[in-house]
Amino acid sequence: MSDRPIFIVACPRSGTTLLQLMLHAHPRIAIPPETRILVQAYLKRRRFGDLRNPERRREMAQWVTGGHRTQFGDLGIDKHEFIERAVAGPGSLGSVVGLVYKMFGEQHGKPRWGDKRPPYIKHMDALIAMFPDCQIIHIVRDGRDCVSSLKEMPWFKEDIYQAVNRWCEAIDFGRKCGLGPDSYYEMRYEDLTADPELELKKLCAFLGEEFHPAMTEPSKVADTIPSHKSWHENTRGEVTTARQGTWATRLEPWEISLCETVMGERLTAYGYELSGAPKAERKHVAQYEKTAAYWKRRYRKRAVTEWFNRFREAGPVAAQLTDGQRELSGLGS
Template sequence: MHTDRPVFVVGCPRSGTTMLQLMLHSHPRIAVPPETRFLVPAYFSRRAYGDMRLADNRRKLATWIAEGRTTKFHELGLSRPDFVQAAMLGPGSFGSVIGMVFKSYAERFGKPRWGDKRPSYYRHVEMLMRMFPDAQFVHLVRDGRDCVASLKQMPWYKADAVHAMANWAEAIDFGRRHARKLPADSFYELRYEDLTADPETELKKLCVFIGEDYDPGMCEPRHMAELAVPKHKVWHSNTHEEVTTAHSGKWASRLEPWEISLCEEVLGERLTAYGYELSGARKADREHVAAFKAAAAKRRAARLRKYNRDRLTRLREPGPIAALLTEGQRRLAGLPQQRSAELIPR
């Protein structure tokens, strides 16, 4: 029996999450759009839109999603008026309005199931579970040294290599926490290196997790890159090529000796736990280790401030949060099964 549970792809930036997005999008039943950038800011601003049981409030939120300058809605190929109308006619919960975007995107491709990809979602799994309580998460892990080396080359990454190391460590630590806390059918981890070395085997295992039949087209994600990767994202040019292992291990020539030393000292336990061999680099300088600890502490403090603000918001949030779009979501809310044409007006 097929499922309609949402699938979220998470991981440290430059871990191969866009490749995995395209692999999932190549499945005949699943649609995963390019990064949309509206879900997290909408959630943290939810009080401003009021109770989603009121159609006018759903219209306000949907209009911001469709017309906001930072939401990337225009990259989805959807009709703004049709989406706003669908949100107004849909279920009265915050998650339903958000989920309606992805449901509409999936329907554009004639697919019954949707996913979403954004690396930083690893920090927001609890938030996503509030909106989509039947969600499944796929955490893609890549050698931290390669992530750091790749982040250094990105035009949009303004921080330094030390902060990139702290970013990878944070992603790994969150992944371990989610693996402990979430049910086995809700959280799944795989390594980028395994996925690129033997995509068929790894994708078959992933399909078992998400409850779908494997499709050979998933091994050829480049065919979907033209449709699902915005042309301005030139840093995703590799997605237009065949899946390859050629991008693994480049850290050895791209990182400075002191960066390799620092990576292996402060990330060593995490690297070896995921099967990555250390090079035996010399011990890192104390000032570099101190800089890493400061960067990691800064990230923790920022997360804690945001978490505490949201705990207060939860005491005063104006209406239902959980989506009511999938069979699992409706079952958890005690609602009857829906008819296939119930949500989107024809």
């Protein structure tokens, strides 16, 4: 049976929490509530030095457990046990980070583990570097619904141009990820909510797992989501299609025009019909293009930095926790 890590990526407000709960309801798979550990650890890796040194592993494990921003406390893992197991475990970045999710799986009696966080769509290189045997699931939702939902989130402090760009860049990152069909899987939120059993059977085939009916009742495991994350309240009810297409009443006419002008080709490529709204005004398109250009510059700069960092790694990056990871690292299964 497979023990490959599973990661869920997307534009925010695409249904990642619903999918996380569906997978967590599987008797072999544990996907925790969202954390901020994985990418932050990868970007800070030079700070921790060569993790083949046990004391370096201790320092990193203390960082993982020590701050509220990592959200380690939401997982219910014993802090001291994690630190001691990290010190005694394999000497690589992915091994220390992956131990968090492995221990979460253990406390639920499950051999497979992973994580979900929408922004991972922008950091799939980090996922693959740390977990070279991982499987990535990209859930896609109608961009107009994503934008209208983002606008209503208490944590989203940006404007509609940023919201539109979030969706467009998620689609573009997915399209150019370069992963094969055994490692990368796309599914639509609308299909998942319309026929959960059919879509989850397809997903389980990709993961190499048997489908279990419990996966279609994610509300039964929704207590794993911290109560303070009120924006996930809908996941505590039954799976529903009620929120599909509500962008038509939640967005202003000029916002619909902006979405369809900018997203048009991407929307139709994924089977979403356009409303026929008039083309967006040039001033709105120009503001979007300014926003998109800013982020493209940021990503190019990050890519250059990462290119240099990979030639200066202080120690091993790839995890050595699963059979596949140990085989890839030359340790055998």
